[in-house]
Amino acid sequence: MEIEVASKDECGGDDMEKGVVGLSGGDERGMYLVWEDLRVVVPNFGNGHTKRLINGLTGFAEPGRIMAIMGPSGSGKSTLLHSLAGRLSGNVIMTGNVLLNGKKRSLHYGVAAYVTQEDILLGSLTVRETITYSAHLRLPTKNMSKEKINGIIEGTLTEMGLQDCADHLIGNWHLRGISGGEKKRLSIALEILTRPHLLFLDEPTSGLDSASAFFVTQILRNIAHDGRTVISSIHQPSSEVFALFDDLFLISGGETVYFGEAKMAVEFFAEVGYPCPSRRSPSDHFLRCINSDFDNVTASLIESHRIPETEKSSSLMMNLATAEIRSMLVKKYKCSKHAARARARVQEISTIEGLVMETKTGSQATWCKQLSTLTKRSFINMSRDVGYYWLRIITYIVVSISVGSIFFNVGTSYSAILARASCGGFISGFMIFMSIGGFPSFIEEMKIFYKERLNGHYGVGAYVISNFISSFPFLIAMSLSTATIIYHMVKFRPGFSHFAYTCLDLVSSIAVIESCMMVVASLVPNFLMGLITGAGIIGVMMMTAGFFRFLPDLPKPFWRYPMSYINYMAWALQGEYKNDMIGLEFDPLQPGDPKLKGEVIINTVLGISLDHSKWWDLTVVIVILIVYRLLFFTILKFKERASPVFRTIYTKRTLHHLSKRPSFRKTPHFPSQRHQIMHSLSSQEGLNSPIH
Ligand SMILES: Nc1ncnc2c1ncn2[C@@H]1O[C@H](COP(=O)(O)OP(=O)(O)O)[C@@H](O)[C@H]1O
Numbered sequence: 222m223e224i225e226v227a228s229k230d231e232c233g234g235d236d237m238e239k240g241v242v243g244l245s246g247g248d249e250r251g252m253y254l255v256w257e258d259l260r261v262v263v264p265n266f267g268n269g270h271t272k273r274l275i276n277g278l279t280g281f282a283e284p285g286r287i288m289a290i291m292g293p294s295g296s297g298k299s300t301l302l303h304s305l306a307g308r309l310s311g312n313v314i315m316t317g318n319v320l321l322n323g324k325k326r327s328l329h330y331g332v333a334a335y336v337t338q339e340d341i342l343l344g345s346l347t348v349r350e351t352i353t354y355s356a357h358l359r360l361p362t363k364n365m366s367k368e369k370i371n372g373i374i375e376g377t378l379t380e381m382g383l384q385d386c387a388d389h390l391i392g393n394w395h396l397r398g399i400s401g402g403e404k405k406r407l408s409i410a411l412e413i414l415t416r417p418h419l420l421f422l423d424e425p426t427s428g429l430d431s432a433s434a435f436f437v438t439q440i441l442r443n444i445a446h447d448g449r450t451v452i453s454s455i456h457q458p459s460s461e462v463f464a465l466f467d468d469l470f471l472i473s474g475g476e477t478v479y480f481g482e483a484k485m486a487v488e489f490f491a492e493v494g495y496p497c498p499s500r501r502s503p504s505d506h507f508l509r510c511i512n513s514d515f516d517n518v519t520a521s522l523i524e525s526h527r528i529p530e531t532e533k534s535s536s537l538m539m540n541l542a543t544a545e546i547r548s549m550l551v552k553k554y555k556c557s558k559h560a561a562r563a564r565a566r567v568q569e570i571s572t573i574e575g576l577v578m579e580t581k582t583g584s585q586a587t588w589c590k591q592l593s594t595l596t597k598r599s600f601i602n603m604s605r606d607v608g609y610y611w612l613r614i615i616t617y618i619v620v621s622i623s624v625g626s627i628f629f630n631v632g633t634s635y636s637a638i639l640a641r642a643s644c645g646g647f648i649s650g651f652m653i654f655m656s657i658g659g660f661p662s663f664i665e666e667m668k669i670f671y672k673e674r675l676n677g678h679y680g681v682g683a684y685v686i687s688n689f690i691s692s693f694p695f696l697i698a699m700s701l702s703t704a705t706i707i708y709h710m711v712k713f714r715p716g717f718s719h720f721a722y723t724c725l726d727l728v729s730s731i732a733v734i735e736s737c738m739m740v741v742a743s744l745v746p747n748f749l750m751g752l753i754t755g756a757g758i759i760g761v762m763m764m765t766a767g768f769f770r771f772l773p774d775l776p777k778p779f780w781r782y783p784m785s786y787i788n789y790m791a792w793a794l795q796g797e798y799k800n801d802m803i804g805l806e807f808d809p810l811q812p813g814d815p816k817l818k819g820e821v822i823i824n825t826v827l828g829i830s831l832d833h834s835k836w837w838d839l840t841v842v843i844v845i846l847i848v849y850r851l852l853f854f855t856i857l858k859f860k861e862r863a864s865p866v867f868r869t870i871y872t873k874r875t876l877h878h879l880s881k882r883p884s885f886r887k888t889p890h891f892p893s894q895r896h897q898i899m900h901s902l903s904s905q906e907g908l909n910s911p912i913h
């Protein structure tokens with residue numbers, strides 16, 4: 222898969238230094254990552270040019286070394302990390318090769334660990350709890366003693382400087398928790414807990430003070446020097462932090478400005494005519510050379526007379542805009558010995574077969590341990606998050622008391638027939654509607670799931686089951702409180718078995734609708750869109766439940782068959798009516814007429830068939846519950862399995878479409894900005910550099 226034919230070597234090639242470095246130095250269990258001619262584009266099908274996010278990047282990462290990906294904001298650092306880790310968003314296409322130990326393979330589900338720029342954490346847990354659960358989810362608890370695991374947990378807390386806030390809550394919308402820097406360090410701690418062989422980090426030091434940034438980078442360097450491969454994007458590091466990196470990948474506008482040993486970068490910049498002034502930190506100098514925003518900074522400084530006009534250089538070189546310097550650097554890098562060495566090394570690593578034996582990836586804990594840990598964690602989260610269940614339980618109680626007082630002691634008069642039917646309809650309709658209140662919390666939990674799943678913390682099955690088990694006590698609390706209050710206030714059909722049936726019917730109904738909402742959350746992972754979709758689905762269910770329109774009156778195609786049959790609410794309501802009315806006798810409309818039997822009313826007035834018992838209705842509700850849980854599992858699994866296939870098809874089709882466009886083959890044009898550049902520091906030192 223090529224976006225465009227590889228461009229002719231602009232450098233001739235004679236002066237290339239074919240640096241061949243042996244592979245013997247690396248850890249044989251390590252991960253060698255190679256990327257060749259990596260391109261990422263946003264296809265613009267409508268109008269305008271296709272946007273190139275990264276353009277022909279080649280490089281490699283080796284075990285025992287830590288690499289910094291540096292570049293101005295928007296230069297493509299995150300895009301490069303996403304491409305390497307196979308996490309690009311759906312609207313872009315990637316071409317080129319990413320090889321792990323010489324083979325193309327997915328880096329998902331535990332092969333590589335990835336610390337994202339955004340911290341996704343469960344806000345209701347403390348720092349120590351978060352690390353502890355994570356450790357129990359992934360460490361081989363069978364082979365490790367409790368003391369050893371606790372040692373790892375405490376060691377990680379100390380290593381990341383989190384001891385002081387270890388028992389503080391992380392915080393969410395209603396709880397002020399730990400600081401942004403502490404969250405960042407916690408996110409890193411969670412991934413380094415298991416010492417992954419391949420670790421990606423997206424700006425791990427952003428938001429940290431310079432001392433914390435130094436310590437965090439030093440820890441990452443130690444991990445790398447322990448035989449691990451660490452690749453981290455970094456934004457404006459201090460000189461101390463920069464000195465900790467072994468390799469540097471400097472990019473601008475998606476193109477390589479420099480790739481090689483970090484300490485050789487200063488030499489490269491000096492060789493190509495942009496030496497670093499001794500009073501400026503090298504990383505600062507590199508970014509100044511390639512960040513065109515500095516042109517605007519200089520222009521505004523000149524405007525505000527902070528830089529005197531007399532200091533302007535007469536030299537032509539001095540007047541170059543950063544965009545031009547950047548293009549020159551990109552060109553010079555292509556012809557440099559560093560590029561040649563990189564190409565040779567890439568060739569060498571990618572052709573060696575059987576380089577590494579397969580290391581065990583993902584979670585090392587048993588499935589049962591994963592299930593019990595996830596269940597515990599989820600239960601604690603649910604019990605601490607007021608919005609998850611507590612608020613709903615309170616609302617259920619208040620609404621139940623209201624319903625109970627409105628239908629108080631309903632009796633068996635003629636008018637009670639409709640009152641009982643309405644009360645049942647209200648419970649199965651509006652009360653169930655409230656389960657949509659938990660949707661925001663589902664979405665938060667799904668975000669954590671996706672992050673942890675991609676990093677291979679646990680399996681889909683363990684998550685789906687644990688989610689159900691942990692929520693069950695709350696579902697029981699909700700149903701019991703509602704059923705007890707309403708049943709006794711309204712005085713439905715007396716008898717314990719009838720009361721027990723009402724409770725069972727309600728608990729299974731709430732469990733079904735919760736599962737249905739989880740399915741919606743997995744398909745529409747956006748708070749507002751999911752909420753609207755969920756409300757729409759519940760609305761349709763209410764309409765076909767048999768209360769607003771009796772079942773025999775529903776239009777046969779679609780609404781009666783199959784909608785009312787796959788709608789759990791219809792079954793639950795039928796069961797509830799049977800439970801309440803069968804065996805009761807109601808007063809007739811005209812006094813003196815014979816009493817009306819409940820069975821007859823159910824059959825003739827409510828249009829409910831008496832062919833099967835209420836227990837069959839309950840069984841169908843439970844079957845629908847199982848189907849929803851299986852559907853939830855299948856959707857999560859399908860997304861994992863099918864998305865790479867869809868991605869490949871999409872990439873092929875898009876490339877085919879784009880290859881017809883002549884404009885696509887053109888090299889992108891970088892606009893030149895003509896602001897005059899000052900050169901205070903460099904000129905003071907007598908250096909011939911256009912960068913001041
Ligand atoms: N999925 C995407 N669709 C469209 N544009 C994107 C996408 N991802 C990134 N970009 C664009 O690519 C450029 C580089 O983004 P990014 O890699 O996030 O930069 P950095 O991490 O260096 O700040 C930005 O201009 C951004 O808007």
Ligand SMILES: [Mg+2]
Nearest residue numbers: 298299300338
């Ligand atoms: Mg970024």
